Amino acid sequence: MAERLIHILPEQVASQIAAGEVVERPASAIKELVENAIDAGARSIEIAIERGGAGLIAVSDDGCGMGREDAILALRRHATSKIRDAADLIAIRTLGFRGEALAAIASVARMRLRTRRPSDANGVEIVADGGEITATRACAIAPGTQIEVRDLFFNTPARLKFLKLPSTEQGAAAEVMQRLALSNYRLAFRLVADGRIVLETARAAAPLERIRQLFGPRLAERMLPFNAIAAGMRLWGLAASSQESFAGPRLLFTFVNHRAVRDRALQRAITQAYQNLLPRGRYPAVALFLELAPEEVDVNVHPMKTEVRFRRAGAVFELVHHALRARLADQVEPANIIPTAGGEAPPTTAAPPLLAASPLPTTAASASALTAVASSPAPWRIVDQPERSLRLVNDPPTPAAQQVPLGLGYGRDAAIAQPQPASQLASSSAGPHSAAIPRYAALRVIGQIFAGFIALEGDDGLILIDQHAAHERVTFEKLRAELRAGQIRVQPMLTPVTVELNPARAGQVAAALPELRAMGFEVELFGPAALLLKGAPAVFGSEGGARLLTDMIDTMGEQGFGLRGEGAFDDCLKSLACHGSVRAGRVLRPPEISELLTELDSTEFKTNCPHGRPVHIEFRRGAIERMFRR
Numbered sequence: 279m280a281e282r283l284i285h286i287l288p289e290q291v292a293s294q295i296a297a298g299e300v301v302e303r304p305a306s307a308i309k310e311l312v313e314n315a316i317d318a319g320a321r322s323i324e325i326a327i328e329r330g331g332a333g334l335i336a337v338s339d340d341g342c343g344m345g346r347e348d349a350i351l352a353l354r355r356h357a358t359s360k361i362r363d364a365a366d367l368i369a370i371r372t373l374g375f376r377g378e379a380l381a382a383i384a385s386v387a388r389m390r391l392r393t394r395r396p397s398d399a400n401g402v403e404i405v406a407d408g409g410e411i412t413a414t415r416a417c418a419i420a421p422g423t424q425i426e427v428r429d430l431f432f433n434t435p436a437r438l439k440f441l442k443l444p445s446t447e448q449g450a451a452a453e454v455m456q457r458l459a460l461s462n463y464r465l466a467f468r469l470v471a472d473g474r475i476v477l478e479t480a481r482a483a484a485p486l487e488r489i490r491q492l493f494g495p496r497l498a499e500r501m502l503p504f505n506a507i508a509a510g511m512r513l514w515g516l517a518a519s520s521q522e523s524f525a526g527p528r529l530l531f532t533f534v535n536h537r538a539v540r541d542r543a544l545q546r547a548i549t550q551a552y553q554n555l556l557p558r559g560r561y562p563a564v565a566l567f568l569e570l571a572p573e574e575v576d577v578n579v580h581p582m583k584t585e586v587r588f589r590r591a592g593a594v595f596e597l598v599h600h601a602l603r604a605r606l607a608d609q610v611e612p613a614n615i616i617p618t619a620g621g622e623a624p625p626t627t628a629a630p631p632l633l634a635a636s637p638l639p640t641t642a643a644s645a646s647a648l649t650a651v652a653s654s655p656a657p658w659r660i661v662d663q664p665e666r667s668l669r670l671v672n673d674p675p676t677p678a679a680q681q682v683p684l685g686l687g688y689g690r691d692a693a694i695a696q697p698q699p700a701s702q703l704a705s706s707s708a709g710p711h712s713a714a715i716p717r718y719a720a721l722r723v724i725g726q727i728f729a730g731f732i733a734l735e736g737d738d739g740l741i742l743i744d745q746h747a748a749h750e751r752v753t754f755e756k757l758r759a760e761l762r763a764g765q766i767r768v769q770p771m772l773t774p775v776t777v778e779l780n781p782a783r784a785g786q787v788a789a790a791l792p793e794l795r796a797m798g799f800e801v802e803l804f805g806p807a808a809l810l811l812k813g814a815p816a817v818f819g820s821e822g823g824a825r826l827l828t829d830m831i832d833t834m835g836e837q838g839f840g841l842r843g844e845g846a847f848d849d850c851l852k853s854l855a856c857h858g859s860v861r862a863g864r865v866l867r868p869p870e871i872s873e874l875l876t877e878l879d880s881t882e883f884k885t886n887c888p889h890g891r892p893v894h895i896e897f898r899r900g901a902i903e904r905m906f907r908r
Contacts (some may be wrong), residue, residue: 301382303441304331304430311425312458315339321481322466325455329472330447332438343395343421349431350414352380353391353406380425384407386437387430393423398662407852408433439757452476453528457538460531460565463488468742470598471696474591485516485565493529497522497563502609506601509593511570515602516561517687519609519715521883521892529563534575536567539586554754554852555883566598567732607882609715655805715885718894719875729865732875739804739898745866745874746859747887752877754888756817756856757798761851766798769816775824777801777809779831787831798853799827815854830854852888 291602301307308325315323328334344352383389384406394401394417401419405412431438437707441447448471459467459479469477482488490498501516518529532544552562576587588594592648716736716769724733732743779787784807795803800813814823835851860866866874878893885893 297319298844304335304447305454307335307383308451311337315341316462318342324468326470327451330444331451332430332441338424340422343423344393344879345395349393349404350389353384354381383427386434388428390426392417392419394419394421395423419736449700456532460488461533461538462535504601508597511597512596513568515566517602520606523560524554527561531565533567534586535569540587543591544596544598551599554792554888555886555890609885717879719879723871730870739896741894741896742760743894746890747893748874748878749859750855750887751884752881753817753859754851757851767816768798768800768813771823772811775811777805777811777824777827779807781807790834826831855888
């Protein structure tokens with residue numbers, strides 16, 4: 279008889295394979311343990327690590343705890359209190375659910391679990407070594423759970439050698455805790471590394487307060503609240519003003535039903551919302567929370583539960599992109615009502631509260647109502663809310679009974695959390711919210727300095743406006759509006775102008791004539807190495823049309839302008855606006871300054887030029903007085 283080639287793996291080996299999927303590094307184990315504590319209803323969670331987590335990970339919480347039998351079962355693979363059958367997998371309402379975390383961690387470490395329910399007189403302590411339980415005994419412990427994980431990967435040296443330096447692993451742990459603390463701002467967290475406090479946050483009343491705790495008051499003052507609803511989905515959070523940017527995406531946080539995720543569609547929607555507002559290679563700070571029916575998102579895509587798959591990815595992208603773009607269009611007030619086909623805009627009403635302190639229990643009626651909303655797509659409208667939030671609503675308006683709030687409940691019984699108004703998102707006991715951008719024309723004009731900057735006196739300081747960046751934004755938005763309306767308006771030249779070409783590039787220019795005409799230049803070939811300019815974009819007037827055309831030809835690549843879609847046109851419009859805008863070094867008369875400020879105030883995304891450079895810089899009065907030691 280031939281030897282059998284296929285066999286069942288021993289349980290310990292299978293557990294170590296599962297550990298390889300779930301526990302990539304100490305930070306992965308911390309994430310799983312803290313998520314379990316959150317699911318257990320903890321209000322305060324403390325984490326202590328040594329050697330970046332490779333030596334020790336200790337997680338303590340004040341949650342519901344476990345009894346003796348449950349604690350023993352918790353160390354077995356696929357043991358969980360959060361799902362009962364396959365049907366539960368399409369309606370995940372807890373952070374942990376796979377039943378692999380504790381067993382996987384225990385299989386590659388030395389673990390001690392101590393836990394107690396409030397109703398029990400004593401707690402239980404379980405000791406495991408490499409996944410094998412070696413001791414079970416009663417212990418004295420306050421209600422809650424304490425888990426110690428020592429010598430991670432001690433029995434898998436191949437995994438151990440791939441760990442980074444302890445400082446690097448500690449940084450990864452801190453990043454994990456930042457995400458968990460941000461999405462659970464009502465809980466208190468403390469992370470201690472080698473005896474030193476790395477992160478400590480008290481329970482916060484609003485997301486902005488948690489931003490202040492984690493990243494400081496400077497960033498918190500520059501965060502703008504947003505709040506949108508569409509087709510059974512709710513979007514809310516905080517986004518940095520366009521004058522604040524970072525070298526990397528480390529402050530870009532996305533959460534789906536309060537689960538920190540990495541999703542390309544969400545990331546792309548955010549970056550495109552900031553398009554033409556930030557310099558190339560710079561990133562915004564955003565804390566974005568998306569809430570939708572559990573059936574609308576698959577969180578079981580990745581063992582570490584950091585990736586999701588949306589049933590309607592296109593609708594999610596549109597909601598995020600439009601809501602953020604509308605909020606950034608005018609960073610002083612929320613966007614105006616945008617009418618859509620099909621009738622009048624719905625009346626202005628207050629949005630339902632987000633993340634209320636008392637969650638409502640899940641009911642079959644609420645779940646079916648939400649599904650009904652989600653299955654009936656409709657155009658979106660942006661409505662100006664009294665609490666300065668954006669609300670995307672169905673057309674016609676969804677009945678009040680169907681506007682069911684959806685969130686993620688924690689503990690043994692899942693609950694639906696209420697969304698919170700933008701005013702609550704921004705409120706903070708730590709200080710006032712001050713991300714507003716001023717109305718430039720309402721400020722007192724001091725004058726022009728260095729023939730390039732307009733000086734204004736604000737309520738609390740001095741504001742300098744880059745006249746070129748300001749005019750560039752105004753011009754760019756005018757050109758883009760004309761392009762979207764059909765074509766860029768052309769103003770005929772009083773007398774056609776001949777533009778000489780470099781003979782070596784004449785063929786390339788001739789091939790790019792359709793693109794030049796699309797950008798508002800009325801041109802035709804005039805001999806082997808010349809163009810005849812008969813009209814230029816009307817926004818610039820007839821003066822300087824030849825110089826503007828020459829500048830555009832000089833910036834043309836070997837393959838022409840390569841116009842492919844609106845994004846590529848935007849790149850050309852940036853260049854066109856830049857070449858055609860008022861330059862630094864030009865002295866402006868008071869009426870010209872006044873006209874520029876008025877036009878800038880009426881322009882969307884007025885805080886930055888199309889290339890992302892800031893339009894204004896503010897010097898606070900207090901800082902000026904301190905420089906004079908007053």
